[in-house]
Amino acid sequence: MPLDPKRTVAELKELRSLTGDENGAQRVAWTDTWLRAREWFAKKLAELPVEHHYDAAGNNWASLAGESKKSLILGGHLDSVPNGGWLDGALNVVAALEVFRRFASEFNGRPPVTVRLVDWADEEGARFGRSLLGSSAFAATHSVPADRVRTDRDGITMEDALRRCGIEMGRFTEAEKERQNAAAYLELHIEQGPVLEQLGLPLGVVLGTKGVERHSVTFHGQEAHSGSTPMNARRDALAAAAKLALEIRNIARKHPDAVCTVGSLKTFPGIVTAVVGRCEATLDQRDLDARILAQMFQEAQDASRRFADEEKCTVEWSRIWSIEPVPFHPALLDLCEQAVREVSGTAHRMPSGPLHDAAEVSRAGIPAVMMFVQSLGGISHNKIEDTREEHLEMSVVAFDRLASKTVDWILRS
Amino acid sequence: MPLDPKRTVAELKELRSLTGDENGAQRVAWTDTWLRAREWFAKKLAELPVEHHYDAAGNNWASLAGESKKSLILGGHLDSVPNGGWLDGALNVVAALEVFRRFASEFNGRPPVTVRLVDWADEEGARFGRSLLGSSAFAATHSVPADRVRTDRDGITMEDALRRCGIEMGRFTEAEKERQNAAAYLELHIEQGPVLEQLGLPLGVVLGTKGVERHSVTFHGQEAHSGSTPMNARRDALAAAAKLALEIRNIARKHPDAVCTVGSLKTFPGIVTAVVGRCEATLDQRDLDARILAQMFQEAQDASRRFADEEKCTVEWSRIWSIEPVPFHPALLDLCEQAVREVSGTAHRMPSGPLHDAAEVSRAGIPAVMMFVQSLGGISHNKIEDTREEHLEMSVVAFDRLASKTVDWILRS
Numbered sequence A, B: 001m002p003l004d005p006k007r008t009v010a011e012l013k014e015l016r017s018l019t020g021d022e023n024g025a026q027r028v029a030w031t032d033t034w035l036r037a038r039e040w041f042a043k044k045l046a047e048l049p050v051e052h053h054y055d056a057a058g059n060n061w062a063s064l065a066g067e068s069k070k071s072l073i074l075g076g077h078l079d080s081v082p083n084g085g086w087l088d089g090a091l092n093v094v095a096a097l098e099v100f101r102r103f104a105s106e107f108n109g110r111p112p113v114t115v116r117l118v119d120w121a122d123e124e125g126a127r128f129g130r131s132l133l134g135s136s137a138f139a140a141t142h143s144v145p146a147d148r149v150r151t152d153r154d155g156i157t158m159e160d161a162l163r164r165c166g167i168e169m170g171r172f173t174e175a176e177k178e179r180q181n182a183a184a185y186l187e188l189h190i191e192q193g194p195v196l197e198q199l200g201l202p203l204g205v206v207l208g209t210k211g212v213e214r215h216s217v218t219f220h221g222q223e224a225h226s227g228s229t230p231m232n233a234r235r236d237a238l239a240a241a242a243k244l245a246l247e248i249r250n251i252a253r254k255h256p257d258a259v260c261t262v263g264s265l266k267t268f269p270g271i272v273t274a275v276v277g278r279c280e281a282t283l284d285q286r287d288l289d290a291r292i293l294a295q296m297f298q299e300a301q302d303a304s305r306r307f308a309d310e311e312k313c314t315v316e317w318s319r320i321w322s323i324e325p326v327p328f329h330p331a332l333l334d335l336c337e338q339a340v341r342e343v344s345g346t347a348h349r350m351p352s353g354p355l356h357d358a359a360e361v362s363r364a365g366i367p368a369v370m371m372f373v374q375s376l377g378g379i380s381h382n383k384i385e386d387t388r389e390e391h392l393e394m395s396v397v398a399f400d401r402l403a404s405k406t407v408d409w410i411l412r413s
Helices: A005-019 A033-047 A092-105 A133-139 A157-163 A168-181 A195-199 A238-252 A290-310 A330-344 A357-363 A389-412 B005-019 B032-046 B090-106 B133-139 B158-164 B169-179 B195-199 B236-255 B290-310 B330-344 B356-365 B389-412
Strands: A049-052 A060-064 A070-077 A113-119 A182-190 A203-209 A213-218 A259-261 A265-268 A279-289 A312-322 A348-352 A366-371 B052-055 B062-066 B068-076 B113-119 B181-189 B201-209 B210-220 B259-261 B264-267 B278-287 B314-323 B348-352 B367-373
Touching: A005 A033, A005 A092, A005 A389, A033 A049, A033 A060, A033 A092, A033 A113, A033 B169, A049 A259, A070 A092, A070 A357, A070 A389, A092 A113, A092 A389, A133 A168, A133 A357, A157 A168, A157 A203, A157 B367, A168 B068, A182 A357, A182 A389, A195 A348, A203 A330, A203 A357, A203 A389, A213 A238, A213 A290, A213 B169, A238 A259, A238 A279, A238 A290, A238 B236, A259 B201, A265 B264, A279 A290, A279 B264, A290 A312, A312 B169, A330 A366, A330 A389, A348 A366, A357 A366, A366 A389, B005 B090, B005 B389, B032 B062, B032 B113, B062 B090, B068 B090, B068 B356, B068 B389, B090 B113, B090 B181, B090 B389, B113 B389, B133 B169, B133 B356, B158 B169, B181 B356, B181 B389, B195 B201, B195 B236, B195 B348, B201 B330, B201 B356, B201 B389, B210 B236, B210 B290, B236 B259, B236 B264, B236 B278, B236 B290, B278 B290, B290 B314, B330 B367, B348 B367, B356 B367
Parallel strands: A070 A113, A070 A182, A182 A366, A203 A348, B068 B113, B068 B181, B181 B367, B201 B348
Antiparallel strands: A049 A060, A060 A113, A203 A366, A213 A279, A213 A312, A259 A279, A265 A279, B052 B062, B062 B113, B201 B367, B210 B278, B210 B314, B259 B278, B264 B278
C-alpha cells in the first residue's frame, strides 16, 4: 500500500468517535476506554505482517523484521488526559501505522532495517500523576518503588490498576530489553503551542525537550485582621508571592525560548477578612540550555528572598520535580530538517516545552528526534485541540520521508 | 459594691476555663458552649437587683431601673469565633457587669437614668457567616429572608439552629422595641490591631467603624500549557491579579487610616503545568470617610481594567458586601476622650477597622461610642489573643468613668 495520509486523518476520526465523548478524548491510561483504543489499534496491526506484543511495562510493540536487526522505532501514545484532544499522542501512533504500511508494502514485507512501532503506556500520567511511565521503564529511568503506591482520586493504587491490565510493576525492568538493536527513534507530535501558527508554518523540527525545574515556593507572613491592621504593620505573604509571580516573567524574557510559570497560588487562611499569612506558589521553569535553566532557577530564588525581606516574610523552597534538558541527535535533526523542507518549503527549529517519550528514549542513549505539526490556537489537553487536515496530511508525508532518510542513515552508520 | 477591675479579669478567666479548650475560646453562637457561657452570665446577673430577659432575636437584656426611663446601654457579646480569644466580645460584657454592680451599689439600686446591659446574640457570625445578627434585629437592619436559609457546614439552617435555642426568626422585628428610651450606647472592646501597642498607649477613643467595600474580582485570561506557550503569547490571569494585589496597597497608602486587602486569591486550573486561565481574588477596602472609600473603590476598579488590558485579559467585579462608614456621636467622643485621658494621661482617637455591634446601634439613631484597649501583637480571633492585665483593669476604670459621664450627659440632654 502506498502512503495514504488521508487514511491517517480518517482513522484518527474513527478513534475519536470510539473513545471520545462530548467533553473530548477519554483515553486515560489504565481505564477501559484506553484498553478499547488499544484493541482498536491491535485490529489495525493484525492486517499487517508484523509481530506484536506488550512489554512488561505495558508498552505495545509491533515489529516488521528487516534485513538488518538494527531497528528504527516510530513512537507515540494512545493514552490521553481526561477531556483531552483527539491528536495529542494518537497522531504519532496512527501516522506511524501508515508509515509502517508503506514500509511493509514497499519492501515486500522485509525492509532494509527492522522497523518497529511503539504505543507507549501512560505518557500523560493523568490518573496517577506520573508521566512518561512506559518509556521510563524502557529507558531504565523508572521509579517503581515510589510509583507503585501512588493512588488515583478513588484511592486505587497504581500497582492495583496496572495489575488489572495484566502488568506487574515488579517486572518493569524487563521492558529494558526492548532497547536491543534500537538504532533510532522518531516521534511526530502536535506542537501544543502557538509558535508554528504564529510563524505561518505547518511543520517544525524539534531541537529537544526543555529541562524543567519545578518547585513549590511558600511565603510565610502573619495572618492579621484586614480591618484592624494598618498597611505598614502587615507581613503580607501574598504581596511577596505576587511580586515573584511578576518577576519570573522578567527572568524568562532574558532568553528567547525560556518559559517561567506560576501555575498555582494558594492563600491561607484565604478569607476576605484576613491578610494572607501563608502563600503557596508553584514555579515551573524550562529551557533547552541547562546553564540558562540553572541561572533562571538561581534568579528566582534570589528574587523570592528579596521579596520576602521587603515584605517581612520568610520563604521556603521545595523541589517538586526536575529534569535536565534533552537535546535531540544532531544527525537526525538534519534529516528532520530536510524532510520538513521538502514537504513545506521552510524548516523552523524549535525546542519542545512539553516533555515527550522521545526524551526518555534519548536519555537511554538512542538517537532520537521529533517533528511538530502546527496546533490551532496553540491549544492542547482540551476538547477543542485541533490541527488543519491539510497540515495533518503534510505531517504524515514528512514523517514518512524522515523515516526513509533515517533507515538510510542507520544503514550508513 | 465599689468598682473592682480585678474582679473583671478574674471573671474573664473563669469564663475562659468554662468555655475554652486548648485551641482557644469556643463560644460560637447557637452552640451548647455559648449557651453555657450565657447561663454562667445569668447567674452573675441574678445576684443583682435587675430585670433580665432575652429579646425576640436572642439578645440578653438586663435592666437596672433608674429615676428616668431614659436609658444608658452598655453592650458586648459573649459569642466568639471557633478557636477564638478570651477577650473579644467577652471583655465588654464582663466589664459592663462590673459597671452595673457599681451603679446598683452607688445609687442604692436606683441610678438617675435607667442602665441596661446587653449581650448581643451572634456578633461574630462564625457559624452562618452573618455577623451582627442580634444588633441588626435591634436596629431593624436585619435580613431575615436571606439569613434564615443560611446553613452551617453540617447543612443545618440558621432558622433551625435558632429555634433550638428558642428563637423564632419570624419574630425578629419584635427586638426593635428594646430601642425604646435608649439615650446612649457604650461599648468597650479590645483593639484587635497593633496601633495602640505601637503608640505605647493602653486605651483609645474609637471615632467610628470604617465603611467597607468587599468585592470579588475575577480576571479571565487563557489557560495554556506552561511548557509550550511562549511568554509573549500568554494571557496570564494571575499576572493581572498579582498587579492588582500590589496596586491596592498604593491606593490605600494615600490615606492615613485606609486599608485595602486581597485576602483570597484562587487560580484555575491551578496546576503547576498550566498558565492561569482564571484568577479569582477578593478585595476588602475600608475607611471611615465615605468619600475616601468611594475613591479607593474607583481606583481599584480602574487599576484592574488597566492590568486586564496589559495582560490581554478581561475582568469582572461582583459586590460581596458593603456598609457605609459609621461615625460615632461627637459629644460621646468627647466624653470618651475625657475618660481615657483621666485614666491613662493621653487619648488617641482612631477608627475601628473591624465592625462592631455599636455600628448597628448607631445606625438606629442612638448616640454611641466605643473605647479600645490595647491588644498584644494586634492579634485577635486566635487563642493567643491577649491584653496586659493592668491594661484590662485600666479599661474597666475608664469605661466606668465614661458611663458616669454619659449618665450626666443624658440628664443634661
